[in-house]
Each structure stands twice: as structure tokens, then as C-alpha cells.
Amino acid sequence: MSSQQQLAQLLDGSLSPARDVQAQCEAQLTALLRAPGFALQLCELLFTSGPSPAQKQLACLLLKKLVNAYWVAGGAAGDEDDSAAAAASSDGYVVHDDEKRQVKHALVVALQERLELFAESKLQTALCLVITAIFERDWPDQWTEILPVVLQLVAGQDKLRIEFAVRFLSLAGGHFSSDSCCDLVALVFPHLQRVYVAADEFPAGLRSRIVRIVQSNLLMVGMEAQVGNDSARRLLQGNLAEWIGLFLAQLAAPAHVVKDYAVKIQVLAALNSFVKEWPKDMADVLPQVLPQVYALLAGGVAAYERDVVLNAAEEADGYDSDSDGALIGHSAMVVAAFEFLRGTVHAPTKKTRQLVLAGLSDFVFVMIAYMQISTHQMATWQDDPNKYVADEDDDSLSYNVRNAATDLLAELEAVLGRKAVVAALDAAQKRLHAASGSSGSWRVQEAALLVVGSLAAPTLAALAKNAAEVAQLLDLNAFLQTLFQVMNAANQEIYLRARALWCASRLAKGMSEEMLGAFLQVALSGLEQSQMLPVRMYACRAIGAVVKQDAARAQVQAAGAVVVARLIHLAQLATDETLHIVLETLVVVLQDAAHVGLDTADAVVACFLHHWGQNLNDPLIAELIDGAFGALLELDSLEIVAKLHAQVLPVLRGMLLQSREDLDAAGRGVTTAGSAITILKTLLRHSFVSSTTATRSSEDAVTRQLGAQVIQLVFEPLVAILLAVEDEKVLNAGAECLKWLVMFAVEPLAAYTTAGGGGSGIDATMRVAAKLLLPSLHDSCAICVGGLITQLLLKLGAALPAATVQSILTAVSARLATAELPSLVQSLCLVFARLVHSHGREILVVLEQLPAPAGTAAPNMLVFVFATWIEKQSEFYGLYCIKVTTSALLAVAAWNDPRINEITVVGSEADAPAGSAAADDGAAAGVRTRSRAKNAPGANQKQHVTVHFLTKLFVVVAKTLSQLSDEEEEWESSDDDDELSDDDGDEHAAPAGGASSSIFAPSEQFEQLSDRLDDAAGGADAVNNDFEETEDEFEAHFDPLNDIELKETIPQALQLLTSNNDLLQAVLPELTSADKELLASVSALSA
Structure with a gap:
């Protein structure tokens, strides 16, 4: 048997349906990739007439794989598709130069003489990929022959050769350099133009590839022209206008078959890229381009309604692709047109935006026709009503013509402001009026309402400012009355009623109290069991919108029991796509409720427990349970608290016991435990807040009874889990649970x-x-x-043996010595801060008698703790933590204890030598608070002075006061900006960074210190900052220290300290110039 026959057998075997045969043959072929001569053997098989198309296609795949992995040393690096070959190339095998030359010669000869063997489109693509892989590595230095052959093919008259050459140029376009592109354009574009205009002779796929080649090469020539290449500039001028003319003619040409849309889509993509790349140059061409794009859409409405909207079958090849992966179909072309307009409106020229605005109303009028619900969509939604919500909800991930249109509307409003809103409302009103007399035009009405609702926020903002141009187009009260009539009309199409509900909910902020009441009744009727699911789902959204309006609060609360009951029933029918919407609305209603009956609370808890049990791995469900249980417990009803405990605690106990048994079963136990402990934490913190608020005493018997109940049912399973796992979510939530039990149930716990x-x-x-x-x-x-630890020491310190307290403090300081995450350092320093507040100077005596942690240079624990604390204080975050630690440090300073005063720590950056660039920069920089210094270059190379504890304290608290003042100024400035903003502007700029360096505000809105750490440490800490902020809010509720006003306390303490002349004389020499400037500014703030 010849080697070619053996190879053919291996290829057939790798295509065998028998998996064992397939695996064996694939392994042999993979091994052969490293065999000398195998590349040439594959070429010989490819260029003979015997092998089948499947064998040739697989041979091309193998040859491409071989080239990627072994053509040059290290060739497999980064090639994700060839991971097996990459692993095998570790022996350093590379194809010999002689074999490379023979393979390349065989390919060139095949292109000239044997191309008929590759008449099939798939085989052409496979061979092109092989040639492109070699071209990428060897051209131009080691394969000069290939390009002249390709140019010869495209210059000829043979259609097969032309098609192959165009396919190759399309695939290899990314491997041409910008300078070689100029030569390529000059040589190839005349031939490409000849082929492109011969529309009747060549298929649409070929012409689409030509557009892609023209697009990529002109963009590269443009790059050369922008860097001063005159020949490139002349080449661009000589080709761009001519090709744009051809492209516009293509847009005007009728589409006879689906694949004709592929060329139009590629033309729109090319024009879009030209506008983005050369906005000023294209501004002169756009007056010819935009009308053609508008005409393309306007002229295609009838065909779109016939073939897509009213066609029961799915659009033919609507989102299919040709062999190169390009989207085709009428819908895809419409989306491409929308994308072109999105790109155009971002062109930074006033002329272009005025051009867009001039035809925008007519454009939106046409766009609404493309936003109609299709018959096929209705059939899909009828089979699965939840799919409607998945496709149509505001947070939908589905991308279709309707969603592309609403995205475009948002983009137009963001860039063009109120003028875009006026144009869109004008178009929507025209559609609504034109369709009002026709019973079969509900689709257009629904699409028009989708436009109005998508622009609800800027519309209401304009009406609030009495914008005449908007008020003339939209009489809000009359429009809402019409929506209510549509919603209440049982004979209206279900999807029109659902859209009317959605649109009204988006406009709820503009409703009067009377109208909100009417809307609430409509929404309640939409929640009835007799309604179809789309109506009920948007009724659910409507309830959520009404609840947010203060004017409707009393009405919602009055109907609370009915609303909750219907939402619970709706949740029973929900699927994964819709469950979150229902439960989220239920939480919003509960959070706004002034009273909830015991039976209603019982039903709510049962509902959430049911869905929680079915969705343990869904973090959003857990978050919603947290909100729902928290809302019920915050009603200050001890009956509800007791009832909720009775329902939830046995469930939690069962989950904890089960998770302990399952800990060895692929992590299932950890997941279940984490979910259960998270809910337990919610239960504890809200219950104790509720019970202490209701009874006005944290020592009340009710509180102890609640604690005893929790301890009896879940304490031991909780501890067993915490001692068995090392999962951060479980351990952190579990530590919080234990903290709350120590705080409020220490007696039952003991x-x-x-x-x-x-x-x-x-x-x-x-x-x-x-x-x-x-x-x-x-x-x-x-x-x-x-x-x-803090609560253990505060609640039990007096009862614990001295040795136990000492061992606790030793363990805390040892952990502080090894801690790297700022949030853990802060947590441990808070222990000592609370001890300062609770035990006064006595804590200094205790710490002085204990040894410093191993590996530290401090003589005792006192020096280690306070040196570490004061050096890390400026990295603490959260206003409650800042209050506790800062006030503790000020109390320590007021003691004026020599043991503290003698501690030395790292201070501020040393002053630069006079006359240096650094000194000049520093002089211009002003006060270096964290918000001003966080991006300072070269911060890690700065030299720092060594100072005493009190000097460091002065600087730290001064920075805190300065930062607090900066925060207030930022908020006030933000409020002023909001008041002065102009909604009628042509441009809206978004903040570039989106993050602040606030140490006081919640972590959801502000950048935390951990965001500036290295990736390895920052990732874990960022997860916990959000967690701790919420916990701080609850703990601060019980702590009198939270009432401290830092803006008053810090100046008073500094004034007291500076009144001691000896202390002042010791501090002043250690202050840097920046420190002195900071303290001076703080003094001015205090004054």
C-alpha cells in the first residue's frame, strides 16, 4: 500500500462515526504532523484528482495546523485552535527549508494549473486558509512568487480563478503592511472594480468580499496618508469617491434573493468605518450617503412587512452566514443601517449632526415600521410566554431589529439631546394617528409606544422644564388616558396592551396623584389570573414603577395585601427568565409597606423559601430574600419576627446539617452552607434591630428569647460548618452571625x-x-x-480570665503582623480602637506587658500595635470606621503618655532638595490629600521621613478633615452641576473615570483603596468592601460613637493638643513642607 493510500485511509478513519476508530486515526495524524515530509505528502494528496472533497478538506485543515505549529520555531504560541500541536511541538521540530520550498512551489503550481480541483466553495476557503497561513509567515521575504500569481488570477477572465483570488485577498488582507497596501491598491483595485460592477456574472458572496477588501485596504492607505505619505493621499483621493459611488449604487439596487442583502450589509459596514475614520472628509459626502440609506430603509418596508412581519415562518437565512461568517438577510441589513446611523451621529462635526437631525423624524417614522412584532415571534411567544419577557424586557440580552432600534434611540438622545426626542416623538405621534382608525394596525401602534417609552426619561425631564416643543407633541394627561383605555380594552391585542402598560410605567414619574391611583388600579387588574402572562409581567413592572412615586405611597399601602397576593401567585408561574422580575417587585412593595398582616408575611416567607430552595446557586435570589426578610423584620412587629423565625430557622438548620454531610461531595455542601448562613445573617441583624427598636432595650427578654431560639436550633450546625471549611463567603458570614449572637444573646450563649x-x-x-x-x-x-473579637472582649472581658484576654490580644496582634489585605488590617485595628474607648489607659498597661509578634522589631505589643495602626489609618474606609478609629487615636494623644509619644513611624514624603524638579512640582501641587495624590507618578520611589507618633497623628487627622471637606464640596458642586445642566444641548459628555477616591461613601459608588492594589490582593478585598459597608450600617445603629461629628471633633482635639507648647515644639521640626501646608489649610477650614 502506497503512502498516499495509507494517508487516505487515515483521513477516512478520522471521519468515521466509530469513536474508537476516529480517535486512533486522529492520534496517528497528529503524530505525523511532526514527521519530515508530511507537509509535502499532504500537498500531493490535495493536488490529485482521486481524493474525495471531504478528504481534501481535512487534508487542508491538517496542513494549516502543521503550518501554524511547525513552520517556524515557536509557531504554535498563541494559536488557540492548535493546542494539541502546540503541546507536541515542545520537542522543537520545525519543517525543513527544503520541504517548505517544495510545498510553496506545489501551491503556486496548483494555483496556475490545478485550481479546477477546488471548484467547491468550501474547498476554496480551506485551501485559501493554508496559503494565508504560509503567507503570514513567509511573505514577502521568503515567498515572493505568491502575490504575482494571485494578481494574475484576478486580472484574468476565468471566474473560478477570479473567485479564488478574491477569496484569498479577503482572508489575507490583515497581513499586508500599510506601505504594501498602496502598491496592492494600485495593482488590484481596477480588476476588483471590473468584477464588482459585473453584478450579473458573479455571486453576491464574491462582491461582498470585494467590498471588504476595498474597505480594509482604503483604511490602511488612509493611515499612510495621515502620516504624510503624498502618494497614499493621492491614491485615496483617486479611489474613495469612486468606490463610494459604486457602494451607493449597490444600496439602490433591488435585492432579488436573500444573499443580495450580504453585499448591502458589507457596504454599510464599509461606509460606517469611513465615517468613523475620516469624519471631517466624509462630512462632504454624507449629504449623498444619508438620503440613500434612508431610501434603502423606506423602500424596503413593504418587502419587510411581507417577508418578515407577516410571515409565519422564520425569516429565511435571516441571521445565517456565508462561508466567511458575514450576516445576511433583510433583518441583518436593517440592523447594519441602524449601526451606520449610530456611527454617523458620533462624528465630531456640527455639519454631520445637523444633517442627521434634518431627516431624523422621517427616519424614525420608517424605523417604527421595522420595529413591528412579527407573526413568527408571536408564535414563539405563544408556545412559551416567558420567552416574550426574555426577548422584550428592558434588560433583555436578545439582539434583534427591535432592540437595535431602541439602542439607536438612546444613542441619538445621548448625542443630540432634546432635538432627537422631539423628532422621535413627532414620528411616533404620526404613526399613532395614522394607525388609530385601523383595527389591523396594532403592530405599528405597539412599535410607536416602544419608541415613546424608550425616551420617557428625557421626555419627562423636558416637560418638567416646560419645553414647548415637547409639550406640543405630547399632552401627557391625554396620552396616559389613551394608554389606560388600551390597557383596559379586552378586545385589544395582548401585546399592544402589554406595551401600553410598559409605556405608562415608564411615564409614571409624570403622573398626578389621581392618575397614579388610576394606573395602580389598571396594574392591579393586569395582575389578575385571567390575564395573559405578558400583561401580568408588565403589570408587575408597573407596580414597581408606581411604588417609587411618593404621591402613590398611601394608595399602594392600602392595596398592599392584594398586590402581594397576586405577585406571589405570579411567582408560582414564573420561569428563570421572569422570576427575578416578580420577586424584585415583591421586595419593592414590601420595603414600602407601612403594615403587613401576619398571614401575608407568612405567605411571603413561604414563597421566598420555596424559590430559594430551587435556586440555591442564584446570587440574585439570595439578595432578594435578604431584601424581603429585611423589609418584614423592619416593620417592628415582634409577631412577624417570631413567625419568620419559626418558619425559617428549621429550614436553615436542615440545610446546615445537610451541608455538613455533603462537604465532601464536590463542593455542594459549601454552596448550600454559604446560602444558608447568608440568610441567617440577614435574619439575625434585622431581628435584633427590630426587637431593640420595638422594646427600646437591647437587654429585653424578647431579644434574649430570640437569641436563645436561634442558638438552640442553628448554633451547633453553624459552628460545625465554620470549623470545617475555609471558604471566605461562609467564614465571613458565619463570623458576622456569631458577632450578632454575642452582641444580643451573650447570656443564652454562655x-x-x-x-x-x-x-x-x-x-x-x-x-x-x-x-x-x-x-x-x-x-x-x-x-x-x-x-x-471586639464583641467578645466588650461583652465578656470582665468575666474572662486575664490569661484568656492576653492570649486573644496576642493572637490578634500576630494576625495583624501577617495581614496584607487592607480590610483585614482595618478589622483588626478596630479591635484595639474599641478597647481604647471601653478600657481607657488601662489598655496601654496590658499591651506593654505583652511581647510583640514574632518577626517584628517592636520591643512590645504596645509599640507594634500603635505603630502599625497609625501607619495604616490613612488607608481605612467607611465613615463609621473612620469615626471609631480617629476618635480613639485622638483620645490616646490626649493622654500624652510618653510610651506612645516615643513611638517612631514612617512619615510623609521627604522634602525634595531646593531647586530640583520634584521640589518645583511639589510647590505647585498644593495639599496632597489622597484624592489629589492617588495618581502621582513615581510615588513608590519617594523618600519618607521618620517621625514620632504624634507628628504622624497630626498629619493623618488633618488629611481626614481635608478629605471630608473635599467630599462635601464635591457633593455640593455635583448638585450645582445638576441644577445648571441643559437638556437641550447637542452633546452630553459622560464622566471619564466614574470612580471617586472617597473614604467615607459606600463602596458601590466609590473606588476603594483595594481597587488601587495589585490584582492578586485587590480582587479578594474588593469583594469584601461591599460586604463590610452593609454590616457597618447595622453595627453603627447601636453605637453611640457613630454620633461623633468629625468636622467638630478633629479641630477641637487639634486645638487642645497644640495648646501644649512642649508637645508643639516636638512636632513642628518633623513636619515636611507639605505637612505644614496641609495643617495650615485645615486651620483655615476649622476657622
Whole structure:
């Protein structure tokens, strides 16, 4: 058997349906890729007439794989598709130069003499990919012959050769350099133009590829022209206008078959890229281009309605692709036209935007016709009503003509402002009036309402400012009355009624109190079981919109029981696509409720527990449960609290016990435990807040009873989980649960005896705390240990043996010495801050007697703790934490204790030598607070002075005060900007960064310190900042220290400290110029 026959057998075997045969043959072929001569053997098989098309296609694939992996040394690097060959190339095999020359010669000869063997389109593409792979690596230096052959093919008259040459140029276009593109354009474009205009002789796919070649090459020539290449500039001028003329003629040509749209789509993409690349040059051409694009859309409406909107079948090849992956079909062409307009409106020329505005109303009028719901969509939604919400909801990920149109509307409004709103409303009103007398025009009406609702926010903003041009187009009260009539009309099409509900909910902010009441009744009727799901889903959205309006609050609260009952029933029918919407609305209603009956609360809890059990891995469901249970518990009803505990705690116990058994089963136990402990945390913090608010005493018997109930049911399963896992979500949430139990149920906890004689609940809690303090545990798992330790010491400090307290402090300081995450450092420093507040100067004596952590240079724990704390203080975040730690440091400073005053730490950046560039920059920079210095270049190379504790304290608290003042100024400035903003502007600029460096505000809105850390540490810490901010809010609720006003406390403390002349004389010499400037500015702020 010859080698060619053996190769043919291996190729057939790799295509075999028998998996064992297929795997064996594929392994042999993969091994042969490294065999000398195999590339040439593949070429021999390709260029003979015997092999089947399947064998040739597979041979091309193998040859391409071989080229990618072994043509040059390291050739497989970064080639994701050839991972197997990349792994095999570790032996350093590279195809020999002689074999390369023979392969390339064989390919050139095949192009000249054997191309008939590749008449099939797929085979042409496969061979082109092989040639392109070699071309990428060897052209121009080592394969000069290939391009003249390709140019000869495209210059000839043979259609097969022309088609192959165009296919190659399309695939290889990205490998031409900008300078070689100029030569290519001069040589090839005349032939491409000859082929392109012969529309009747060549297929649409070929002409589409020509457009792509022209687009990519003209863009590269343009790059050369922009850097001063005169010949490139002349070449561009000589070709651009001519090709744009050809493109516009293509847009005007009728589409006889689906594939004709492929050329139009590629033309629109090319024109779009030209506008983006040369906006000023194209501004002179756009007066001819835009009308042609508008005419393309206007002229295609009838065909679109016939073939797409009213056709029960799915659009033929609507989102299919040709062999190069280009989208084709009428719908795809419409989307491409919308994308062209999006690109055009962003052109930074006033002339272009005025041109867009001039025809915008007519354009939107036509666009509405393309936004109609199709018969095929209706059939799909009828089979699965939840698919309607998945396709049509505001957060839909589906991309179709309707969603592309609404995206375009948002873009037009963002760039053109109120003028775009006026044009769109004008078009929508014309459509609504034209369709009002026709019973069969509901699709157009629905699409027009989609336009109005999409622009609801800017429309209401304009009406609030009495914008006459908007008010003339939209009488809001009359329009809403019409919507209500549509919603209530049982004979109207279901999707029109649903859209009317949606549109009205978007306009709810502009409703009067009376109208909100009427809308609420319409929405309630939309939630009835007899309504179809699309109507009920948008009725659900409508309820959520009404709840947000203060004027409707009393009415919503009065109908609360009915609303909740209907939402619960709707949740029973929901699927994955719609469940979140229903539960989210239910949470919003509960959070706004002034009263909820016991039966209603019982039904709500049962509903959420049911869906939680079915969606344990859904973080949004867990978040919604947190909101729902929190809302119920915050009603200050002890009956609801007790009822909720009775329902939820047994479920949590069962989940914790089950998860402990499942911990070894592929992580399922951790997931279940994490979800259960998160809900337990919600239950505890809200319950204790509710009980203490209702009884006005944290020591009340009701609070202790709640705590005892929790301890009895879930404490031991909780501790068992915490001692068994090292999952950060589980450990952090579990530490918070234990903290709340220590805070409010310490007596039942101390009285509780664990099973098996394991000691009291306090002993078990101590074991968990000891685990969290282990240096071997990752920082991210111990973020919340500081709060737990603090409560243990505050609640039990007097009852604990001195040795136990000392061991706790030793463990905390040892963990502080190894902590790297800023959030863990902050958590541990808070322990000592709270001890300063609770024990006063006594804490200094205790810390002085204890040794410093191993590996540190401090003589004792006192020096280590306060040196570490004051150096890290400026990195703390969260206003509550800043209040606790800053006030504690000021109290320590007021003691004027020599043990503290003698501590030395790293201070500010040293002053640069006089006359240096750094000194000049520093003089111009002003006060270097964190918000001003966070992006300073070369910060890590700065030299820092060594200063005493009090000097560092002066600077730290001054920066805190300055930062707080900056925050207030930013908020006031933001408010002023909002008041002065002009909605009628032609441009709207978005903030570039979107992040602030605030240390006081919630982490959801502001950049945290962890965002500026390296990726390895920052990722884990960023997850926990959001977590801690929420916890701080609850803990601050019970802490009198939260009432501290830093803007008053800091100046008073600084004034007291500076009144001590000896202290002042010790501090002043250690201050840098920047420190002095900072303190001076703070003094001015205080004054």
C-alpha cells in the first residue's frame, strides 16, 4: 500500500462515526504532523484528482495546523485552535527549508494549473486558509512568487480563478503592511472594480468580499496618508469617491434573493468605518450617503412587512452566514443601517449632526415600521410566554431589529439631546394617528409606544422644564388616558396592551396623584389570573414603577395585601427568565409597606423559601430574600419576627446539617452552607434591630428569647460548618452571625452547652475566632474576625480570665503582623480602637506587658500595635470606621503618655532638595490629600521621613478633615452641576473615570483603596468592601460613637493638643513642607 493510500485511509478513519476508530486515526495524524515530509505528502494528496472533497478538506485543515505549529520555531504560541500541536511541538521540530520550498512551489503550481480541483466553495476557503497561513509567515521575504500569481488570477477572465483570488485577498488582507497596501491598491483595485460592477456574472458572496477588501485596504492607505505619505493621499483621493459611488449604487439596487442583502450589509459596514475614520472628509459626502440609506430603509418596508412581519415562518437565512461568517438577510441589513446611523451621529462635526437631525423624524417614522412584532415571534411567544419577557424586557440580552432600534434611540438622545426626542416623538405621534382608525394596525401602534417609552426619561425631564416643543407633541394627561383605555380594552391585542402598560410605567414619574391611583388600579387588574402572562409581567413592572412615586405611597399601602397576593401567585408561574422580575417587585412593595398582616408575611416567607430552595446557586435570589426578610423584620412587629423565625430557622438548620454531610461531595455542601448562613445573617441583624427598636432595650427578654431560639436550633450546625471549611463567603458570614449572637444573646450563649460535653457556646465561639486568627488562613477568609473579637472582649472581658484576654490580644496582634489585605488590617485595628474607648489607659498597661509578634522589631505589643495602626489609618474606609478609629487615636494623644509619644513611624514624603524638579512640582501641587495624590507618578520611589507618633497623628487627622471637606464640596458642586445642566444641548459628555477616591461613601459608588492594589490582593478585598459597608450600617445603629461629628471633633482635639507648647515644639521640626501646608489649610477650614 502506497503512502498516499495509507494517508487516505487515515483521513477516512478520522471521519468515521466509530469513536474508537476516529480517535486512533486522529492520534496517528497528529503524530505525523511532526514527521519530515508530511507537509509535502499532504500537498500531493490535495493536488490529485482521486481524493474525495471531504478528504481534501481535512487534508487542508491538517496542513494549516502543521503550518501554524511547525513552520517556524515557536509557531504554535498563541494559536488557540492548535493546542494539541502546540503541546507536541515542545520537542522543537520545525519543517525543513527544503520541504517548505517544495510545498510553496506545489501551491503556486496548483494555483496556475490545478485550481479546477477546488471548484467547491468550501474547498476554496480551506485551501485559501493554508496559503494565508504560509503567507503570514513567509511573505514577502521568503515567498515572493505568491502575490504575482494571485494578481494574475484576478486580472484574468476565468471566474473560478477570479473567485479564488478574491477569496484569498479577503482572508489575507490583515497581513499586508500599510506601505504594501498602496502598491496592492494600485495593482488590484481596477480588476476588483471590473468584477464588482459585473453584478450579473458573479455571486453576491464574491462582491461582498470585494467590498471588504476595498474597505480594509482604503483604511490602511488612509493611515499612510495621515502620516504624510503624498502618494497614499493621492491614491485615496483617486479611489474613495469612486468606490463610494459604486457602494451607493449597490444600496439602490433591488435585492432579488436573500444573499443580495450580504453585499448591502458589507457596504454599510464599509461606509460606517469611513465615517468613523475620516469624519471631517466624509462630512462632504454624507449629504449623498444619508438620503440613500434612508431610501434603502423606506423602500424596503413593504418587502419587510411581507417577508418578515407577516410571515409565519422564520425569516429565511435571516441571521445565517456565508462561508466567511458575514450576516445576511433583510433583518441583518436593517440592523447594519441602524449601526451606520449610530456611527454617523458620533462624528465630531456640527455639519454631520445637523444633517442627521434634518431627516431624523422621517427616519424614525420608517424605523417604527421595522420595529413591528412579527407573526413568527408571536408564535414563539405563544408556545412559551416567558420567552416574550426574555426577548422584550428592558434588560433583555436578545439582539434583534427591535432592540437595535431602541439602542439607536438612546444613542441619538445621548448625542443630540432634546432635538432627537422631539423628532422621535413627532414620528411616533404620526404613526399613532395614522394607525388609530385601523383595527389591523396594532403592530405599528405597539412599535410607536416602544419608541415613546424608550425616551420617557428625557421626555419627562423636558416637560418638567416646560419645553414647548415637547409639550406640543405630547399632552401627557391625554396620552396616559389613551394608554389606560388600551390597557383596559379586552378586545385589544395582548401585546399592544402589554406595551401600553410598559409605556405608562415608564411615564409614571409624570403622573398626578389621581392618575397614579388610576394606573395602580389598571396594574392591579393586569395582575389578575385571567390575564395573559405578558400583561401580568408588565403589570408587575408597573407596580414597581408606581411604588417609587411618593404621591402613590398611601394608595399602594392600602392595596398592599392584594398586590402581594397576586405577585406571589405570579411567582408560582414564573420561569428563570421572569422570576427575578416578580420577586424584585415583591421586595419593592414590601420595603414600602407601612403594615403587613401576619398571614401575608407568612405567605411571603413561604414563597421566598420555596424559590430559594430551587435556586440555591442564584446570587440574585439570595439578595432578594435578604431584601424581603429585611423589609418584614423592619416593620417592628415582634409577631412577624417570631413567625419568620419559626418558619425559617428549621429550614436553615436542615440545610446546615445537610451541608455538613455533603462537604465532601464536590463542593455542594459549601454552596448550600454559604446560602444558608447568608440568610441567617440577614435574619439575625434585622431581628435584633427590630426587637431593640420595638422594646427600646437591647437587654429585653424578647431579644434574649430570640437569641436563645436561634442558638438552640442553628448554633451547633453553624459552628460545625465554620470549623470545617475555609471558604471566605461562609467564614465571613458565619463570623458576622456569631458577632450578632454575642452582641444580643451573650447570656443564652454562655448558658448553652454543646453536645458531647464540648463546653459552652462561648467556648465554641472562641474556637471559631481562634481559627479565623490563624496566620495560615487566607486574609480574605478572616475579614470579619475583628468585629467578633471586639464583641467578645466588650461583652465578656470582665468575666474572662486575664490569661484568656492576653492570649486573644496576642493572637490578634500576630494576625495583624501577617495581614496584607487592607480590610483585614482595618478589622483588626478596630479591635484595639474599641478597647481604647471601653478600657481607657488601662489598655496601654496590658499591651506593654505583652511581647510583640514574632518577626517584628517592636520591643512590645504596645509599640507594634500603635505603630502599625497609625501607619495604616490613612488607608481605612467607611465613615463609621473612620469615626471609631480617629476618635480613639485622638483620645490616646490626649493622654500624652510618653510610651506612645516615643513611638517612631514612617512619615510623609521627604522634602525634595531646593531647586530640583520634584521640589518645583511639589510647590505647585498644593495639599496632597489622597484624592489629589492617588495618581502621582513615581510615588513608590519617594523618600519618607521618620517621625514620632504624634507628628504622624497630626498629619493623618488633618488629611481626614481635608478629605471630608473635599467630599462635601464635591457633593455640593455635583448638585450645582445638576441644577445648571441643559437638556437641550447637542452633546452630553459622560464622566471619564466614574470612580471617586472617597473614604467615607459606600463602596458601590466609590473606588476603594483595594481597587488601587495589585490584582492578586485587590480582587479578594474588593469583594469584601461591599460586604463590610452593609454590616457597618447595622453595627453603627447601636453605637453611640457613630454620633461623633468629625468636622467638630478633629479641630477641637487639634486645638487642645497644640495648646501644649512642649508637645508643639516636638512636632513642628518633623513636619515636611507639605505637612505644614496641609495643617495650615485645615486651620483655615476649622476657622
